[in-house]
């Protein structure tokens with residue numbers, strides 16, 4: 001019987017063109033370091049103890065319930081306290097789980113970690129991408145742009161997954177990996193882009209690589225060696241003449257030096273009363289690489305990456321900026337939005353509008369990469 005089911009699965013895969021590799025699961029952390037979470041299940045579901053895969057509960061339609069911890073174990077309705085520190089909820093036959101009012105495809109893992117709760121959504125890669133693309137670009141963008149975005153999001157997820165085998169999750173649901181919004185984030189056109197590029201990824205010399213992307217480069221993309229010490233021909237940076245119309249081409253920020261000091265101190269830098277800020281080094285692409293922050297008695301040298309992180313990535317939108325200090329206030333004029341490495345999304349948009357195909361867009365921003373279908 002088991003053999004027969006396996007055989008039918010193979011036939012199904014052949015008919016639909018699916019590959020098993022493309023359906024491999026990804027685990028996305030959707031809530032971290034929380035004390036409790038609201039959970040709701042629509043339809044039939046089962047709950048398993050993840051430590052031994054034992055079925056501990058089977059039911060239907062769980063109404064909104066607060067899930068918390070008791071002695072570092074999950075408290076789940078209908079289960080007596082202290083069953084397990086790791087529970088997996090699997091919806092059956094088309095049901096779904098909602099976490100904090102947001103519904104998700106696939107399974108939900110509840111994990112007790114040092115007295116806090118970690119909530120992970122485990123689902124197929126392609127379903128994950130359906131919850132990502134419309135959060136990363138507008139769903140009404142040209143289809144060739146959406147397809148390029150689907151391919152780099154898929155590649156990025158699979159690349160990251162190589163390093164998380166012994167962890168509880170592969171990706172987070174925020175800007176630090178890719179913004180993932182579960183079922184409500186799905187749109188017809190972005191789903192279509194995922195389907196049309198099914199299993200397609202970018203490789204460099206036969207290997208997956210981190211296909212970074214950002215909103216707007218404002219003229220030139222950055223060498224990944226500058227930010228993450230990744231020396232790769234496909235991530236060396238290119239001239240981009242396509243994002244001049246981006247709404248994120250220019251930005252400005254105004255920061256009081258007292259506030260700047262507080263934010264730097266909070267990140268562990270030792271500085272007293274800032275009197276001046278000076279750019280000391282630029283990268284080859286013209287972005288700020290390092291700064292000197294002059295304090296009352298001594299100054300500190302800080303990388304631009306740390307400076308941006310300390311002040312907030314939405315305040316210092318990119319590392320392409322100039323800075324002037326006048327009467328205790330830093331005035332910053334910048335260009336572009338994001339780290340600048342890899343694909344420029346507004347450049348991608350314009351290229352697609354100008355008739356370029358997704359393969360050409362990817363070739364442009366990731367030179368020497370190869371577009372392949374994963375087997």
Ligand SMILES: [Zn+2]
Nearest residue numbers: 217240243344
């Ligand atoms: Zn650009």
